[in-house]
Amino acid sequence: DAxxxxxxxxxxxxxxxxxxxxxxxxxxxxxxxxxxxxxxxxLELLIYFNNNVPIDDSGMPEDRFSxxxxxxxxxxxxxxxxxxxxxxxxxxxxxxxxxxxxxxxFGPGTRLTVL
Amino acid sequence: xxxxxxxISMDSYEGQEVNITxxxxxxxxxxxxxxxxxxxxxxxRFIIQGYKxxxxxxxxxxxxxxxxxxxxxxxxxxxxxxxxxxYCLVGDAQSGNTPLVFGKGTRLxxxx
Numbered sequence: 001d002a003x004x005x006x007x008x009x010x011x012x013x014x015x016x017x018x019x020x021x022x023x024x025x026x027x028x029x030x031x032x033x034x035x036x037x038x039x040x041x042x043l044e045l046l047i048y049f050n051n052n053v054p055i056d057d058s059g060m061p062e063d064r065f066s067x068x069x070x071x072x073x074x075x076x077x078x079x080x081x082x083x084x085x086x087x088x089x090x091x092x093x094x095x096x097x098x099x100x101x102x103x104x105x106f107g108p109g110t111r112l113t114v115l
Numbered sequence: 116x117x118x119x120x121x122x123i124s125m126d127s128y129e130g131q132e133v134n135i136t137x138x139x140x141x142x143x144x145x146x147x148x149x150x151x152x153x154x155x156x157x158x159x160r161f162i163i164q165g166y167k168x169x170x171x172x173x174x175x176x177x178x179x180x181x182x183x184x185x186x187x188x189x190x191x192x193x194x195x196x197x198x199x200x201x202y203c204l205v206g207d208a209q210s211g212n213t214p215l216v217f218g219k220g221t222r223l224x225x226x227x
Contacts (some may be wrong), residue, residue: 004158032135037215039186040215042218042219042220043153043159043202043217043220044217045217062130091158093158093159103149103161103164104151104159104161104215105161106157106158106159106160107158108157108158109156
């Protein structure tokens with residue numbers, strides 16, 4: 001099993017540019033989570049999907065952030081326009097089920113730097 | 116969601132047993148206790164999960180007292196490679212409507 005796949009692994013962009021992060025969950029998993037991690041705020045849940053449907057996006061910081069899951073094997077997190085304070089590591093995770101006892105499997109993350 | 120409280124950091128020497136305790140006073144009947152481990156530059160990784168008493172796997176043991184208001188992750192004979200952040204999470208096993216929420220975790224530093 002390839003695990004959760006995220007791309008790109010690193011992204012450097014300038015303020016104001018659009019950024020799109022991609023995630024391929026583990027096949028058969030029906031829940032997908034987007035997290036953001038910074039030193040100051042730790043690991044924050046941004047949004048999660050169950051069966052491709054967004055369940056809770058209350059963690060999305062602003063309207064500049066949007067996420068989609070057009071099918072069971074693909075999700076995107078878009079930031080438009082990007083700002084320096086968006087610099088962080090963004091993780092995608094998938095699981096079978098939403099909470100316990102299903103464990104979440106995390107991808108390697110995308111390190112985003114906004115200049 | 117049950118809130119969890121755990122030490123911000125811990126230090127240990129190689130070869131020692133490390134016990135990290137997590138408090139979750141408001142744990143609900145349906146909640147399970149789950150621990151994750153995160154190495155630098157990687158995503159968190161599931162370690163162990165339990166509901167009550169004791170659970171043991173090849174990586175760690177999890178001790179949960181009868182009142183379930185706390186839990187202790189035990190790492191036997193730690194090595195330098197166990198240096199990581201350890202997260203304690205509490206989640207509802209049945210409703211399936213709320214995901215696990217990560218706190219700040221405990222940063223474990225293993226010293227040679």
